[in-house]
Amino acid sequence: MAAQSLHVPDTVLLDAYSLSVSQVAETLGPAVGMVTTDGKGHGSGVVLSQDGLVVTNAHVVGSHRDVHLALPDGHRLAGRVLGADPDTDLAILKVDGSALPIATLGDSSGLRRGQIAIAIGNPLGFESTITAGVISALGRSLRSPSGRPIEDVIQTDAALNPGNSGGALAVSSGEVVGISTAMIAGAQGICFAVASNTVKLVLGEVLQHGGVRRAWLGVAADTVNLPRRVADAAHVGSRSGAVLHSIVKDGPAGRAGVREGDVLLALDGRPVEGPGPLLRMLGADAIGRQVRLQILRQGRLIELDVVLTQRPTVQG
The missing domain is CATH 2.30.42.10 (PDZ domain)
Incomplete structure (x- = not known):
């Protein structure tokens, strides 16, 4: 009698950590695309509404007003910058689309050090890349492109590279708790994201006033x-x-x-x-x-x- 081949589904072999990361990748990944401006520079962007509101980094769009968002499903959507805030390194875009896959912004005030952190973006142009680690520290201050300090920044050891900027930092629930913004060249495992509660503030200001008032x-x-x-x-x-x-x-x-x-x-x-x-x-x-x-x-x-x-x- 021939020996029977054992086949165990991958889902059974995955431990809780791996399963958590893979589920976030499946549910959140479609809402994270590649943002381009003049066809040269690129970063990442997170879709927040089905009709095309997108958040990315201010340094990704620079002074450009016209942008494109390429989604993992192959769609390439034209759009414009509604407002950029260099003081928090955030920009809000509006792309032409409907029934788009969306991400949910979580409450960053409830984060704890050691929580699973999952980063999704387009490092070095490699689309839909997933990396994972933990929330390393909370309440950091980081100098923004304008020179002002960004407060309440999240530190993570989830690997980030050029092109991850503007991408999502999520927890195991799939909620986005940060927008990836920077890494320290030459360091290992020291990366930063702007907290989602800051994103909510900037989003509200841009939609209501066209920019962030101070x-x-x-x-x-x-x-x-x-x-x-x-x-x-x-x-x-x-x-x-x-x-x-x-x-x-x-x-x-x-x-x-x-x-x-x-x-x-x-x-x-x-x-x-x-x-x-x-x-x-x-x-x-x-x-x-x-x-x-x-x-x-x-x-x-x-x-x-x-x-x-x-x-x-x-x-x-």
Whole structure:
């Protein structure tokens, strides 16, 4: 009697980890395509609505307005950039399509270190590539193409390469929790994604206003260390502040009397430890609001009231 050949279906052999990754690849993969602009540069994009809303990185589209999205099923869709926000390295596109496969944005605030992280994109032009790892760290800060810090960035060891930019970072449920944005050249397993909650904010701003609104002081700032006696006298509980320069004469701060070399210690009582914390305070909700600046000027503590305006687009 001949020995019987044993055939076990692959699904039985797959462990829970492999099965989880393969299921995400099957369900989410069709919604992640390749974004091209002038036919040369390329990145990835994630479809968010059946009628063609797509999120990608701002550095993928650059200054281009016309784009194309190639989906894994072979469809190539023309589209345009609805709005780009270099400060978060995100851009929202609208491509011509209907009944498109879509991805679901999850809640990135519920992530935990060690969770499975699955990246889908087009590294080096290789379409629909899947890599997997874990969420390595949360709450990172990463410098954006505009020079401003992107807050609440996700760090992962899921392999990313040029072309993954704008692709999806998902968890085992298949929800997208981040948009891949950067890797560190020469490092292994240190890659970053913009959190999905940031994507939701940018998406809402672009759809409602055509871009992301932010409040504006009309200054540039650098971090400066504070002597303990100064910090104690100012009651800011911080050993650093923001030294202000490049004051725009007709900007909010300039009109209020802010001078070159002033050190900003607090805004409405909240310590300003440097440019990053200052920028985080200048969201859309602060536009039109009067705020009180606590300033150190030539050894004296003074307070100035400033009415914040919307940051002009030309200011970058």
